[in-house]
């Protein structure tokens with residue numbers, strides 16, 4: 001057998017064996033049997049070059065090195081081909097569709113009552129009102145007596161109160177505040193001189209049988225402006241501007257006389273009904289009146305001003321109390337106040 005034909009035989013065997021190697025282990029087996037450092041068949045040929053007589057060395061050496069280079073590149077090509085088929089079968093077998101869109105991140109947002117609260121505070125802030133705060137667990141002397149609702153006064157019946165069980169001097173004197181109005185007294189007491197212009201946001205609590213328009217917890221904003229020469233028209237102007245900012249400039253408002261122990265005179269402000277637009281005929285939402293009450297307000301009672309150490313013959317003020325849930329209901333035409341705290345994300349995600 002000539003040198004060429006034995007090299008040709010080795011070449012054919014090597015290429016055939018490479019073609020039948022079908023995975024990584026097969027490739028490695030092939031590499032060891034032809035190129036392994038100890039017993040590789042091509043390695044052995046390369047090593048034998050040195051033992052040949054000089055006149056044969058060059059020719060044989062060139063042939064063996066040629067074979068080596070050919071087999072090495074055939075090996076790399078086979079390795080690549082196997083890698084590609086493995087990848088292709090992975091994508092079809094695992095049904096991995098790399099073109100499918102990713103899962104979107106769920107983004108949270110502010111609660112509709114919080115949004116409404118912030119919008120209201122911004123509106124009053126732009127009109128020069130500062131934000132103040134007061135405690136949710138309140139003394140009865142601030143929640144009631146200080147705003148002219150003494151013990152046994154029938155006005156205490158306007159709210160069913162949640163009392164704290166601790167007795168002080170044999171009496172229950174602490175409660176979950178029923179409104180933010182005690183902060184009229186708190187702010188007056190701690191401000192040595194007018195002018196005062198504050199809004200006090202916060203949660204209030206009442207022992208309510210809940211229904212579509214009543215919750216046992218509610219959010220209010222108390223407003224208070226005190227200075228020399230503050231008049232009813234100032235109250236109307238501020239609340240009108242607030243209503244336009246929150247509900248839109250095409251809404252109408254009206255003031256009706258009303259009674260609250262801490263203001264004189266007291267008013268309720270109403271807005272044209274958002275369902276019938278003030279028409280009133282057959283409207284269940286405004287009960288045929290064309291108007292919906294949105295807040296209570298009035299001129300601060302002179303007694304409250306005097307009690308705080310001011311002179312009510314010089315200093316006057318107005319106050320208002322806004323139910324924030326009610327504003328949110330009217331703003332978006334929501335039917336049931338209980339939705340706000342029902343914790344159903346399908347409801348909340350709409351705002």
Ligand code: DAH
Nearest residue numbers: 179181296297298319320321
């Ligand atoms: N505190 C009253 C309530 O909770 C609301 C209110 C009415 C506040 C008239 C006021 C006011 O400041 O002047 O029903």
